[in-house]
Amino acid sequence: NAGVTQTPKFRVLKTGQSMTLLCAQDMNHEYMYWYRQDPGMGLRLIHYSVGEGTTAKGEVPDGYNVSRLKKQNFLLGLESAAPSQTSVYFCASSYLEGTTHNSPLHFGNGTRLTVT
Amino acid sequence: GENVEQHPSTLSVQEGDSAVIKCTYSDSASNYFPWYKQELGKGPQLIIDIRSNVGEKKDQRIAVTLNKTAKHFSLHITETQPEDSAVYFCAASIYNNNDMRFGAGTRLTVKP
Numbered sequence: 001n002a003g004v005t006q007t008p009k010f011r012v013l014k015t016g017q018s019m020t021l022l023c024a025q026d027m028n029h030e031y032m033y034w035y036r037q038d039p040g041m042g043l044r045l046i047h048y049s050v051g052e053g054t055t056a057k058g059e060v061p062d063g064y065n066v067s068r069l070k071k072q073n074f075l076l077g078l079e080s081a082a083p084s085q086t087s088v089y090f091c092a093s094s095y096l097e098g099t100t101h102n103s104p105l106h107f108g109n110g111t112r113l114t115v116t
Numbered sequence: 117g118e119n120v121e122q123h124p125s126t127l128s129v130q131e132g133d134s135a136v137i138k139c140t141y142s143d144s145a146s147n148y149f150p151w152y153k154q155e156l157g158k159g160p161q162l163i164i165d166i167r168s169n170v171g172e173k174k175d176q177r178i179a180v181t182l183n184k185t186a187k188h189f190s191l192h193i194t195e196t197q198p199e200d201s202a203v204y205f206c207a208a209s210i211y212n213n214n215d216m217r218f219g220a221g222t223r224l225t226v227k228p
Contacts, residue, residue, distance in 0.1 A: 004159070031213065040125075042205055042218035043160070050214075058214070059117075090159050094213055102148040102167075102209055102216075107159030 002026055006091050006108035013081040013115045021076040021111050023091030031094045032074040033058070033105065034066060036087040043090065049074055081115045088112050118143040120208050122219025130227050135196050137222045139206035140188040146208040149182060149189045154203045154221075163204075164191070196226045 004025045013019055023032065030051050035043040045058030049068040063085060065077045074093075078085060092105040119142040129135050139149075147168035152160035166173045166180045166189065173180050177196075182189040189208075193200055203223050209216040 033213065040220050042120075042122075042220045044218070045214070045216070048214055056214070059217075092159070102150075102165075102212055104150070104162040104165070105152075105160070105213060107152075107161065109157065109159050 004091055004093055004106050004108035006089075006111050008111060009109070010112050011114070013078075013113065015082060015115060017081050018077070018079050019081065019113075020078075021089055021091075021113075023074045023076070023093075023108060025072055025074075025091075025093040025106070027093060027095070027106065028071070029093035029106070030071075030096045031103075032068065033092045033094075034064070034074065034076045035090045035092065036060065037090060037110070038087050046076065046089075081113075083115045086113060086115045118146060118208055118210065118215065118217040120206060120217045120219045122206050122222055124222060125220065126223045126225075128225045128227065129196050131196060131198060133196055135191075135193045135200070135224055135226075137191045137204055137206070137224070138188060139190070139208075139219050140186075141208040141217075142187070143208070143210060144184075144187060145210045146187075148209040148216075149180070150207050150209075150216075151178075151180060151191050152205045152207070152218075154205065156202075160205055193224075196224075198226050198228050200224060201226045 047066040150165035154160040
């Protein structure tokens with residue numbers, strides 16, 4: 001049981017290049033999320049998905065796109081990378097929690113992206 | 117939207133001492149307050165959470181207290197050990213994980 005796996009672990013891009021970050025979870029969780037972590041700013045939600053084939057915008061969605069074609073995978077794309085997107089990106093998943101709606105987030109180990 | 121402030125940003129204690137991290141939130145509708153621990157090079161991991169219908173929750177050396185009137189909650193770690201050294205994040209949520217907001221984090225160092 002690997003939990004949440006992110007690839008790649010590190011990446012350097014030049015301004016204007018594109019890339020896709022891959023997240024895979026083997027816990028059969030319904031919900032998946034992409035966060036970015038910047039110094040002094042905690043974790044901010046980029047996009048999320050409440051199930052296969054669905055996606056929605058989070059707090060900071062501009063410049064990113066996502067897709068959830070399979071329940072276990074959640075992809076984060078950058079079409080034209082900018083230096084402001086230099087950050088550590090975390091994927092997370094969670095199960096559907098009855099009527100309380102909150103359940104623990106299970107995070108991957110992150111992808112460190114540098115845009116020059 | 118919800119705004120979560122966390123203090124202090126860094127905290128250094130001697131092994132065996134207690135550590136307290138405090139968070140305040142802005143939206144009185146928030147009702148779920150988790151704490152995550154992040155070790156170097158790893159993703160955050162949930163260590164304890166509390167819902168608004170209780171004022172305190174304990175799990176061995178870790179406790180969380182909630183004051184809904186004052187809109188603040190705190191993490192208490194007793195008998196600290198070097199392996200407690202990490203970055204700790206608080207968070208607050210009104211309805212579900214999609215609206216959760218995180219604090220900026222506290223780097224805790226426990227000196228042996």
